Amino acid sequence: MRVGVPIFLFLAAAGFHTALTASLESAEKEDTFGEEVGLEQLSELQKRDQEEFEAAQMSEAVQDENTEEENDTQEEDMNRDGNVEADQHESESDEDVDGMRQKREHLEANVEEADETTNLAEVE
Template structure:
């Protein structure tokens, strides 16, 4: 019986140690899982903020492009009007006025082509933005 008591105490201590170690490992795994879950949530939030900032930057760039194209179109329209007014004034003149008028007509045609080209670019930019928003 004297030999049995120390063996019993040794086995009890070993069992207690094993149970305590398993408990600590379990708690550590839970902490790791909770930490990973929080990290995952932070990554998701960061990704959403990044995408929102990217969309905002795209919208800002698009609006700047549209404003620039509208300004260029307004300038072209003003130049066309000035050219047409000059052509009307010169037409009442002499033969040189007829030559100038044909040149101004070519300029007007050139301006119209530029305006149509700019409008096509604006439409293309709108389509690109719409496609980016869909993605």
């Protein structure tokens, strides 16, 4: 029996070692597989994120371009309105000047008539 106990212990230790090694190899394969699948999924997620980011940038660029066009249009409208107002102001100023000239001419005509009337009255 003395010989059987050490053989039994040796076989038990060898079996335990084999089982432990197989378990560790299986765990490594699962980790490697998990990492590969994880990298593939990560790669797909990164691609999707990159596409979304590029789409967002393009959308933002289009919005910026539209905003610039709107601002340019508003500036042109403001300039055009300013020019119209200036033209109207000039027209009003011209009308005022013309009106003043007419009043002055009318007053001068009235003064001349009054002078003529006074001159005629003095002559008689």
